[in-house]
Amino acid sequence: MLSVNLSVPAEGVLGHLQSSDIDLVRAARQKRADAFAALVRNYQNFVYRTAYGVLQNKSDAEDVTQETFIKVYQSLQGLRDERTFPAWIARIAVRTALDCVGRRDRQQTLSLDPERIQGSIDPHDAIHHRMDLENALGQLDADSRTILVLRELHGFDYEALATVLDIPTGTVRSRLHRARAQLRQLLSDERGSPL
Amino acid sequence: MNCDMNQEVLSAYLDDALSQAERDEVRRHVAICTHCQSALNDWAGLGSSLHGLLGRHASPPGMEAPIMARISAHHQALQATRLSWVYVYLALLSGLTIFLVLVSPFGTVFRAMVQLALAAVRGGLHMTSLMGSLWWIIIMACCIVIAGASIVGMAGLNRSARNEVVA
Numbered sequence A: 001m002l003s004v005n006l007s008v009p010a011e012g013v014l015g016h017l018q019s020s021d022i023d024l025v026r027a028a029r030q031k032r033a034d035a036f037a038a039l040v041r042n043y044q045n046f047v048y049r050t051a052y053g054v055l056q057n058k059s060d061a062e063d064v065t066q067e068t069f070i071k072v073y074q075s076l077q078g079l080r081d082e083r084t085f086p087a088w089i090a091r092i093a094v095r096t097a098l099d100c101v102g103r104r105d106r107q108q109t110l111s112l113d114p115e116r117i118q119g120s121i122d123p124h125d126a127i128h129h130r131m132d133l134e135n136a137l138g139q140l141d142a143d144s145r146t147i148l149v150l151r152e153l154h155g156f157d158y159e160a161l162a163t164v165l166d167i168p169t170g171t172v173r174s175r176l177h178r179a180r181a182q183l184r185q186l187l188s189d190e191r192g193s194p195l
Numbered sequence B: 001m002n003c004d005m006n007q008e009v010l011s012a013y014l015d016d017a018l019s020q021a022e023r024d025e026v027r028r029h030v031a032i033c034t035h036c037q038s039a040l041n042d043w044a045g046l047g048s049s050l051h052g053l054l055g056r057h058a059s060p061p062g063m064e065a066p067i068m069a070r071i072s073a074h075h076q077a078l079q080a081t082r083l084s085w086v087y088v089y090l091a092l093l094s095g096l097t098i099f100l101v102l103v104s105p106f107g108t109v110f111r112a113m114v115q116l117a118l119a120a121v122r123g124g125l126h127m128t129s130l131m132g133s134l135w136w137i138i139i140m141a142c143c144i145v146i147a148g149a150s151i152v153g154m155a156g157l158n159r160s161a162r163n164e165v166v167a
Helices: A019-029 A033-055 A058-078 A082-107 A125-139 A142-153 A158-165 A169-191 B007-014 B020-030 B034-055 B064-103 B105-131 B133-163
Strands: none
Touching: A019 A033, A019 A058, A019 A082, A033 A058, A033 A082, A033 A142, A033 B034, A033 B064, A058 A082, A058 B064, A082 A142, A082 A158, A125 A169, A125 B034, A142 A158, A142 A169, A142 B034, A158 A169, A169 B007, A169 B034, B007 B020, B007 B034, B020 B034, B064 B105, B105 B133
């Protein structure tokens, strides 16, 4: 009997939306600073992990996180349904991160964190595998990294992914498959053997 | 074994993004295709690993403060801009009101009162040439008398207000 784990990650997008968050969004839309500060606390890890997943650089991820919350504050009035806040903020974070990738590519600056060393010498197997995965993730193009982060880390379904990335659902399917196939191949190459 | 399964469909099966008929078809195929079993297992494993890998990262402490400081500065700049526009609107409104008053029948009375005031000032200045410094002494004495009367009057009002008995 084939056993494949098809469960959505525990910390999916719906897990981020608490009922109190809806009240906070409503209060923040009325420019209440304490409500917005609470939203920042509740979602800063969500935004940071999204940004880091796309950028693979801590400093850039911090800058993008700050920029994202500034944009959220400026455009919160445009959010029609508070229940879509996680997808909405993810969309802003992704766009801001991809803008950063574009600027970085034009400047042709080194993107990866220097502490991520190619070919780890750490004999601990879990750490070795983590370094392989991080290196492989860094070799994907930005679009592939983005869709993997949104699907595997946050658990967005195809409809939400299409909304966040502003692409058709069919493109979501093909892009996700391509990203998985590329990552699988890269990891196989990194380890010198099939997974 | 030759596998003709569309790999995109297989990937969508992993995400539970297929119709019931498509799911059943994929399930039947995967049960007998080791190539697709391996792909599904690898993709599912990569997904879990990615979740664990990225979930380990947390935003650095103290990130909230600079964000709120920037928002506060932005909010203050916005308020200053709005206040400037309020001043502009008030100035325009005042100018329009004065213009309307001047061109209306009330403007005639207003212009006459301005001319009367100017005539009084001219008369006062003419008195200086007639009486010299004596005129200024008379003006100063009148001002002192008026100020003194005002002070005495205010003091009396204050005293009566304190002595007032409320029934």
